[in-house]
Amino acid sequence: MKHEEYILLTLLFLLGLFIWTLPIQDNPMPFGEGDSAWHFANSDAMAQYDTTFWRIPEYIGMWYYDFNKILGPNALEYPPTWHLNGALFQIISGQRVVPIFVYMAISCFIGAFSLYFFVRKLYGIEAATLAAAGVILSYKSIMVYLWGQRPSIAVFIFTPLILYSFYKFVTSFYENKTKVIYLYILSLLIVGQFLIHVMGSIQTFLIILLCTIIFAIKYKKLPLSKTLIKHYLINIILIIVLTAPFYVVYIGGSVGAIGGEISHVERLLYWFDIKHLDEYPNIGGAPLIFYDNQKNYFLGYFIFVIIGVIYLLFKREDKDLLMLGWLAGTYLSIHMDVFGLFPFHRVSRLLISETALFYALMGIGVFSFIKLIKSDSIRMILKGTAIAFFIMVLFINFGLAKDTLRDAYDGPIRLTENQYKTAEWIEKNVPHNSHIYYIGQLTYPKQRFMYVLSKSFGIYQQDPIEEYHHIDYVLIDYSDFAMVGNTNGIQFLNVWEQYMVREQKIRYYLKGEQKFYDLGGEPNLIYKENGVNLYKILK
Amino acid sequence: MKYEINYKTVFVICLTLATIVFIWLFGLMGFLILLGLCLFYGIANIFIFNQLPLEPDEKFFFGFFISFALFPMLVWYVNRLIPSLRISTVIALILIVVVGLIMKRKKKKEDDEK
Numbered sequence: 001m002k003h004e005e006y007i008l009l010t011l012l013f014l015l016g017l018f019i020w021t022l023p024i025q026d027n028p029m030p031f032g033e034g035d036s037a038w039h040f041a042n043s044d045a046m047a048q049y050d051t052t053f054w055r056i057p058e059y060i061g062m063w064y065y066d067f068n069k070i071l072g073p074n075a076l077e078y079p080p081t082w083h084l085n086g087a088l089f090q091i092i093s094g095q096r097v098v099p100i101f102v103y104m105a106i107s108c109f110i111g112a113f114s115l116y117f118f119v120r121k122l123y124g125i126e127a128a129t130l131a132a133a134g135v136i137l138s139y140k141s142i143m144v145y146l147w148g149q150r151p152s153i154a155v156f157i158f159t160p161l162i163l164y165s166f167y168k169f170v171t172s173f174y175e176n177k178t179k180v181i182y183l184y185i186l187s188l189l190i191v192g193q194f195l196i197h198v199m200g201s202i203q204t205f206l207i208i209l210l211c212t213i214i215f216a217i218k219y220k221k222l223p224l225s226k227t228l229i230k231h232y233l234i235n236i237i238l239i240i241v242l243t244a245p246f247y248v249v250y251i252g253g254s255v256g257a258i259g260g261e262i263s264h265v266e267r268l269l270y271w272f273d274i275k276h277l278d279e280y281p282n283i284g285g286a287p288l289i290f291y292d293n294q295k296n297y298f299l300g301y302f303i304f305v306i307i308g309v310i311y312l313l314f315k316r317e318d319k320d321l322l323m324l325g326w327l328a329g330t331y332l333s334i335h336m337d338v339f340g341l342f343p344f345h346r347v348s349r350l351l352i353s354e355t356a357l358f359y360a361l362m363g364i365g366v367f368s369f370i371k372l373i374k375s376d377s378i379r380m381i382l383k384g385t386a387i388a389f390f391i392m393v394l395f396i397n398f399g400l401a402k403d404t405l406r407d408a409y410d411g412p413i414r415l416t417e418n419q420y421k422t423a424e425w426i427e428k429n430v431p432h433n434s435h436i437y438y439i440g441q442l443t444y445p446k447q448r449f450m451y452v453l454s455k456s457f458g459i460y461q462q463d464p465i466e467e468y469h470h471i472d473y474v475l476i477d478y479s480d481f482a483m484v485g486n487t488n489g490i491q492f493l494n495v496w497e498q499y500m501v502r503e504q505k506i507r508y509y510l511k512g513e514q515k516f517y518d519l520g521g522e523p524n525l526i527y528k529e530n531g532v533n534l535y536k537i538l539k
Numbered sequence: 540m541k542y543e544i545n546y547k548t549v550f551v552i553c554l555t556l557a558t559i560v561f562i563w564l565f566g567l568m569g570f571l572i573l574l575g576l577c578l579f580y581g582i583a584n585i586f587i588f589n590q591l592p593l594e595p596d597e598k599f600f601f602g603f604f605i606s607f608a609l610f611p612m613l614v615w616y617v618n619r620l621i622p623s624l625r626i627s628t629v630i631a632l633i634l635i636v637v638v639g640l641i642m643k644r645k646k647k648k649e650d651d652e653k
Binding site for chain 1: 544545546548549550552553556557560561564565568569571572574575576578579591592593595596600601604605607608609610611612614615618619622623624625627628
């Protein structure tokens with residue numbers, strides 16, 4: 001790479017930083033769905049308590065109580081890597097919310113740069129720039145980022161580098177100039193990916209397996225030799241030592257993370273078909289817009305992808321075979337539900353990795369095809385046209401990405417400053433891990449952020465209260481209804497509060513049925529500010 | 540005359556650009572986040588990956604991305620022994636520098652022997 005390219009990369013990075021942090025630039029309150037709060041909680045807790053965990057604090061562990069069937073309650077649900085990074089940024093900057101969210105944003109778009117490096121090294125600067133810009137502006141990734149499943153995006157930042165180091169190692173072997181350094185780099189990258197999210201490792205395993213088979217067929221021998229066996233063994237031990245402590249974190253995990261039945265075999269005929277799923281259009285996990293490729297790419301994008309695939313099949317050089325292995329491995333990984341290996345909602349998350357692959361294929365196809373043209377003038381015209389076309393596409397995608405991120409979680413669906421202050425007050429004045437019953441906030445994610453920031457476990461209106469054993473506090477929040485001018489809502493809360501104080505009981509609804517929960521003590525008002533009333537239950 | 544820009548100039552330009560944008564977006568906190576990025580994911584680049592027989596751009600990219608996953612793991616392991624995350628982070632950074640210096644010395648010795 002030329003030195004000047006680092007300036008281009010810096011500009012691309014800063015573009016990514018600007019766009020992806022738009023939701024947090026003007027409003028420093030946390031955003032996202034429930035998962036966002038959960039991931040934030042893990043980073044936040046490490047920095048706040050100045051320690052890392054093997055057992056997470058109870059107020060986080062209660063969310064998915066007893067998730068790990070081997071380790072039991074309050075066990076780690078992921079290896080600590082991704083969350084610990086967030087904690088480090090909170091520590092170095094001294095601020096609680098924004099640094100973690102900036103880190104989360106960076107971790108979600110930084111994959112554009114590993115992709116740039118990979119494509120640049122093998123296919124040139126034009127294809128690399130297109131691929132990187134495409135990933136930075138990926139609508140699919142932006143949606144998942146906004147919702148909060150951010151490690152699912154971050155895990156794929158390693159794939160291009162894994163492919164590159166694998167390619168360098170294998171090709172050096174077949175050229176009889178084996179460079180084992182790339183084998184060690186490959187192992188460290190595999191470890192790194194595993195420590196972020198295991199789903200990425202499963203996809204990588206398939207890709208590497210297929211690429212190894214493809215190269216072995218081409219060269220009619222496996223990348224094996226007497227001297228290499230020693231290095232393979234060292235690398236296997238290295239991987240096991242670095243990852244083994246966390247096997248139990250994944251293996252013990254439950255809640256439908258793995259398994260299923262062989263179903264929807266017709267999906268194998270398509271790249272990613274959802275229309276034939278039984279539950280369509282309510283396929284769970286993600287709304288239909290997540291699968292809308294025209295929004296993620298552009299109208300007719302698949303023609304360019306196909307050009308890329310045809311080019312690779314036509315050339316079949318080592319690097320082209322590597323790309324084809326990546327394509328085939330990705331295809332297999334996003335059909336694992338068909339074979340009953342993983343449920344659909346897990347497999348559909350892997351679709352995020354498709355963006356990097358498709359933009360790389362588009363870039364390789366178009367710009368490499370143009371290079372094949374012998375006439376200088378025609379080649380220049382075609383290249384200019386392709387660059388102009390892709391600039392236009394990226395410009396449109398930029399507008400969509402910017403608008404989506406700028407307007408994300410605006411207004412009352414985001415935690416307000418007053419609610420943040422309330423959470424801080426609770427954090428300072430109420431014993432951590434207390435059980436607080438919440439009522440009044442407009443959305444569930446807002447409440448979840450309240451739980452995290454106050455370091456307490458929150459019980460939601462629609463939770464089965466009996467399962468949580470006890471209620472220590474009751475929080476009634478009028479501020480959201482007041483903000484949106486819902487007088488009926490305010491009246492309802494007022495009646496609810498009076499009943500709770502008078503009867504020492506909570507009235508709640510579970511599956512449409514009205515129920516009552518005896519608080520077992522007198523509610524005593526301990527906080528009344530900004531439309532929020534907090535009662536301590538005196539037992 | 541062909542003008543060639545050296546890597547130090549490029550480094551200064553990139554860092555200046557990044558500093559300006561981070562501060563513009565997030566003020567002093569932005570600067571500290573950038574500092575964190577350089578420290579947590581850059582220090583292994585300078586001290587360890589620079590000693591490896593790789594191309595310069597490979598050192599940069601591998602160093603950054605491997606540090607992204609393995610630096611926090613190093614901190615996590617240190618924190619098993621040292622009960623403060625802040626102190627563990629500092630120790631992890633020092634460990635990387637020490638390992639890098641040992642590698643550098645070893646490499647110099649090998650080069651001298653050749």
